[in-house]
Amino acid sequence: MTRRIQKDVPIPLYYQLKEILKERIKSGDLETGELIPSERELGEIYEISRPTVRQAINELVSEGFLRKEHGRGTYVAKQKISQWFLQNLTSFSEEMAEKGLDFSTTVLKKEVVGVDSTLEEVFEGNFEQFYRLERLRCVNGEPYVIVTTYIPVKLAEGLIDEDLEQYSLYKTLEKKYQFQIGYADRVIEASNANKEDADLLAVDSTSAIQLIKTRGYLENDEVFEYSIARYRGDLSNFTVRVPYQSNT
Amino acid sequence: MTRRIQKDVPIPLYYQLKEILKERIKSGDLETGELIPSERELGEIYEISRPTVRQAINELVSEGFLRKEHGRGTYVAKQKISQWFLQNLTSFSEEMAEKGLDFSTTVLKKEVVGVDSTLEEVFEGNFEQFYRLERLRCVNGEPYVIVTTYIPVKLAEGLIDEDLEQYSLYKTLEKKYQFQIGYADRVIEASNANKEDADLLAVDSTSAIQLIKTRGYLENDEVFEYSIARYRGDLSNFTVRVPYQSNT
DNA sequence: GACGTAATGTCGTCATTACCAGTTGCTATA
DNA sequence: TATAGCAACTGGTAATGACGACATTACGTC
Incomplete structure (x- = not known):
């Protein structure tokens, strides 16, 4: 046995x-x-x-x-409650597939942009040009999240021609571009939707939005991605388990 | 040396x-x-x-x-960005003190309540009566978060008479009531403020609120606390670092 | 000069042995 | 009977020795 x-x-x-x-x-x-x-x-x-x-x-x-x-x-130990991507950095597709949910991705925009002050700060002034992807992701047919992603052109030349509706961005970067993805820092904020986002997410324009800004790092600590995700506040929740650290 | x-x-x-x-x-x-x-x-x-x-x-x-x-x-490793309590379960007071910020706590309500369906589920039907604390916390004089906390009366008889404006709730439970705090599960949501909360937080009634629901566990996995915190969306952000887990 | 290879240094894995430090329950003693 | 104390568990810390896997560099050959 x-x-x-x-x-x-x-x-x-x-x-x-x-x-x-x-x-x-x-x-x-x-x-x-x-x-x-x-x-x-x-x-x-x-x-x-x-x-x-x-x-x-x-x-x-x-x-x-x-x-x-x-x-x-x-x-x-008591079983963990279902953990969202706040604990494990997996791709959206994997997360949804694991939950057995239907999902789809629509690429709204693909373009090349120059630096602005945010990108300057995030990438420490290392790059001049960035791919800017805007994607709408739906779960069970309902709009769920809009993600704007910035990736330096230098790091993934040709990325803009990949099929990102069928294949996961992270998986593509890993397999096709040999990225050694290490970890990510996420900043979580609550805010109100702007008009375009509210339209795309099919919610009222005063609705609350869960904002998650992600900096993705390679194993050698280099930033390779910056993204801003706007989740529908009424559909999304994220869980995290926190150890207690008593200071003497 | x-x-x-x-x-x-x-x-x-x-x-x-x-x-x-x-x-x-x-x-x-x-x-x-x-x-x-x-x-x-x-x-x-x-x-x-x-x-x-x-x-x-x-x-x-x-x-x-x-x-x-x-x-x-x-x-x-590259230094972690300043980590909020999403990584370490420290008390609000410690967090603020460490950042060198002025803060204060006002107890809005202290009462004993019976079970409802939520408490029933959270505490697995183990308790009949709960202390219900409602506290408003300010940082640098500005309203910052409202926290509603439920703790079973049986676990901390007399808690209601403690001075929770001067002393941290967690520290009190640890020192005076010999709680062995283990960890917490947090659920993070974005929502819109209700009227009372909006008033207390001094924000517009359509403003986004960061909701954080916490279940506090003892070292032996028993739930000892359930709390619902409503943070001002425009003042608060939370950060978390996530490792990448590639699945083969 | 280009390439393969060997040497060397790194972390990764594993076994064995020893003792320390909390917990628990039994037992001998008061 | 009650209790102090002694096993006999548990996990915690530590040293030693050996080998494997991976990365880098230097060197020798083609």
Whole structure:
């Protein structure tokens, strides 16, 4: 019954254990709040050493699957509430596909623009010309979000000719342009819609809009993207889990 | 010059190294983007073993201070942009104090209420009565956010008599009521103000409001708090850093 | 000069061993 | 009976040793 850990494949042992434990949690074999076997026991069961077990467990703890209590043991943590892209930087398409929702993307505008003061600041004056994409995304047929994206022409020459209605922007940058995407900083604001956005989103012109400004960074900390997304306030909500940091 | 690691104090070696490295980063001794000494070198310098160095470094990486590149070395990561409470669950007072801003809290209402369907769902039907606190918080004299907080009476008998204008709610729960606060789940929404809130926040009645609903959990995963905060959309913004997770 | 290769340095993985530090429950003692 | 204290768990910290995988550089060959 217990899946074995294979030592003759090039997959790290701690990683195999992680996957096994995640599987056991998802399948309900290990229930929420339940005490899991001790580190030493897991080592015996799967025939690996304790440090290896600890690496697997520590990562699962930091990912929110487990919770440790010194002297008592390790428990299966309460399942995270469905996490929006505030926790994981995945593309819109993946997010929606995972939720099993119908979605579509319409490219409203594709153009090349010069710098302005915002772009100057965001890209630290490194680039002169930018692709500016404006896209409307719908979920289940309803307008959901408008995204304006700026990407330096120098970094992705020809991007403007790609089919961005069928293929995800991030996936395209990763696969076709060999971008090594690292992380993103997001600023979240609430504001009122302007007239054009209100029309496109099919809401009243006084409606609240969830603004999310994203700076996308490569693995080497270089900014490669700046985008401004306007979500319908009445359709969107974002969740985030925050650890408590008591300062002594 | 280099601070030594003390082996005769009950502070873990890896933790001492973490503090030293953080200090060196903050002081500018180690600059952004700079390659830091290799794990083996650090081990020699501070006379500790490589696994200990690795523990310190790995935690700093997960906290965003460092960035590792396999085969190349470890770099000082670009400094995080000022992080709002979306990353660290600190209290409002601490957040503001750290920014050096003047702030004040006014308790608008203190009462005991029974369950309703929302509280039933949030607290899983575990409690009958709740303290309901309504507080207005101002920054630099300007209204900034209104917070409605629900806490089960059973968990903090007498809380209603505490001075919550001078002392932080979280700090009070921690120190006086021995709460072991674990983490929080936050849901972020944009909406329009209602009349009372608009008046209190001194904004137009059509203005956008940043809604943040928080469920506070103890270390053992029990919900101890539910709050709804309404921030002025024009004054508040929240930032969050998101790692990229490419799925193969 | 261009290219492949080897050397060397980096982080990544893993095992083994040892001891420390909280928690819990049993037991011997008062 | 009540309780202090002693195991016997748990996870936490630390050292040592070994090898693998990846990146860079220098060098030798073509």
